[in-house]
Each structure stands twice: as C-alpha cells, then as structure tokens.
Amino acid sequence: MLRRTFQLIPGVGPWKEKDLWARGIHTWDDFPDNGSVLGQKLDEGARRRLALAREALERRDLKGLAAMVPPREHWRLYPEFARDAVYFDIETDGKQEQAPTVVALFDDAGLRVFIQGRNMDELPEAMAERRLWVTFNGSCFDVPVLREYFGKRFPTPDAHIDLRFVCRRLGMGGGLKEIEDKLGLGRPPHMKGVNGWDAVLLWRAYLARGDVEALRFLVEYNLYDSFQLRSLMDKAYNRALDDLNLDAEPRVPVFERGEVLYDVSRLIMELGPTQRDLRVLERVRAQDRDLHQD
DNA sequence: TGCGAGCGTAGATCGCTACG
DNA sequence: CGTAGCGATCTACGCTCGCA
Numbered sequence: 001m002l003r004r005t006f007q008l009i010p011g012v013g014p015w016k017e018k019d020l021w022a023r024g025i026h027t028w029d030d031f032p033d034n035g036s037v038l039g040q041k042l043d044e045g046a047r048r049r050l051a052l053a054r055e056a057l058e059r060r061d062l063k064g065l066a067a068m069v070p071p072r073e074h075w076r077l078y079p080e081f082a083r084d085a086v087y088f089d090i091e092t093d094g095k096q097e098q099a100p101t102v103v104a105l106f107d108d109a110g111l112r113v114f115i116q117g118r119n120m121d122e123l124p125e126a127m128a129e130r131r132l133w134v135t136f137n138g139s140c141f142d143v144p145v146l147r148e149y150f151g152k153r154f155p156t157p158d159a160h161i162d163l164r165f166v167c168r169r170l171g172m173g174g175g176l177k178e179i180e181d182k183l184g185l186g187r188p189p190h191m192k193g194v195n196g197w198d199a200v201l202l203w204r205a206y207l208a209r210g211d212v213e214a215l216r217f218l219v220e221y222n223l224y225d226s227f228q229l230r231s232l233m234d235k236a237y238n239r240a241l242d243d244l245n246l247d248a249e250p251r252v253p254v255f256e257r258g259e260v261l262y263d264v265s266r267l268i269m270e271l272g273p274t275q276r277d278l279r280v281l282e283r284v285r286a287q288d289r290d291l292h293q294d
Numbered sequence: 295t296g297c298g299a300g301c302g303t304a305g306a307t308c309g310c311t312a313c314g
Numbered sequence: 315c316g317t318a319g320c321g322a323t324c325t326a327c328g329c330t331c332g333c334a
Contacts, residue, residue, distance in 0.1 A: 093314085144317055174312085176313090
C-alpha cells in the first residue's frame, strides 16, 4: 500500500492521488520517468520525491517515510513495518497526576507487563526497542502520561499509529470496546464490561489490601487491551483498503488472540505478592483481628 | 505566449472526543 | 480533569489548462 501512496508528493492530496490511480498509475514504479503527468512543475517535485521515498523504503527508514507521508495516512506504513510494531496500553491510578500503574506491551517477542512498584522503571528501555507504536488514543492519553511521568528519558517512536483516528475515519467513532464489538472482536465473558475506571478501582484494592487477585485481574484486563489492538490494527487496515476500493491490494491476516491466551495465563499466575504486599496484608489482618476481638 | 478561470492543496482556527 | 489529533469550515495561494 505504501508504494501506491502519492500523497507524499508536495501538491498531491487525496484527489490527485485517486486521479493517478484511475489513470493506471498504481504504484511508484508506474510513474513515468518523463512526459507530462501532473504538469511540468509538479512532475519535477514528484520524481524527486518518489526517488527519495524509494530510497527510504530500501533503507527501511521508517522515520524518513513517516515524515513524508501525511500523518492521517500513516496507517499505510503498517504492513511494511509490522514486525517493528509494539501494541501497548496503560492503566493509571486515576489521580490528578495520572501515574501509570500497569503497562502492557505486545510485540513480536510476545507479551510483557510493567507494574508500578516492581519493574516500571524498565518500561522506557522496552519501548525504545520498537520504532512503530500502535495505540488507541495513545497520542492523546498514554504517551503524554508516560512522558510526563518518565520525563525526557522516555523515548519517541519513528511513527505512531493511533487507531482511534484510523477507525474514526472509517466511520467508527466511540471507544475501543465499542469498536471491537462492531468488528466482531468481542472479549470473553469475564473480560466483558470491564473498563478503565474498573482498572483504577482494582489498583486501589490491590494497594490497600495487598490483594494480588485484584492485581491479576487488572493485569489480565490490561494485557487484553494490548493484544486486541493488534487484531484491530489488522481489521482497520483491511477496511481502509476496502474503503479505497483497492481490491487487488493484499489484505493482512487478522491476528487471533488464541495464540497468546496461554501466555496471558502464565503471566498472571506468575504474579505473586511483593514484600510490601505482604506487609500490607499483615497490617489489614491485624486490623481485622482488632475489629473482631470483642 | 499571455491571461484568467477553476481546481485542489495547504494553512489557520474551532469544537469535538476518548483515554483512566 | 488535561491532552492532542482531526474533520469541518473558511481563506489563500499555486499550479494547470483552455483559449486566442
């Protein structure tokens, strides 16, 4: 799809791009080396720009390509750089300062989770490993929160596909769960109807009582958010091709979460109480004993 | 070749929205 | 609540092309 993108030419927007396609110029390689296509002046810039784009793709220079393609079309970069992608989602404490409590990452290497008070400090390094970030509303929420929290040691990706805006352009507004349902990507019963505020409550329950079960549920929810993004990205990409009537353009296979459910179970079962959790547990037990003494 | 009309892109502003 | 991206809307500009 990237090689069909002509909107990276200055002076070419959606209309002229469609026009090029209609005239049989389907990919960069179809653009004639000489002769008038868009007019003298534009052709000059076009050939220069297409050469740059080809070189950038040759080098697998995501940053360079992302700078050429208008942001709203960044979804077109997806198939070429899918192996460099990380899908992630954060939960926060719901306070004014919005400190992250749990962060789930899903990429080629599998699932990872970062938890406040345990390994949250390792998150920036893990994020830096992947140059394409995929989120839902992450450009407005997740990334600003993390940047605020970690400061400038938090990395910047070469490109960031925010599925909220990709979906909206495909006529699907609303939240992540709503869109999942619309696309038949619903969650199993025990994960249905859980939302971001529940995540705040689960964290508070865990903190207040050392309730590891609450943490496990929270982490499971968070992990679901991360890998559901992968299926959503696949479906949204395919839909965007439908929208452009690009029947010949190859679709991507839609990720099935079955592949990772074992890892989800393993990750949440591995979660035990920390020393701090055990102290909290001891304290609330003592309080309980006091309460029932007389 | 030179002019003006018309198209489409780009910039600027505003209000809406989804996140926990 | 704060954040930030985008569509809608409007304006301005650049370019192409038709016409003589």
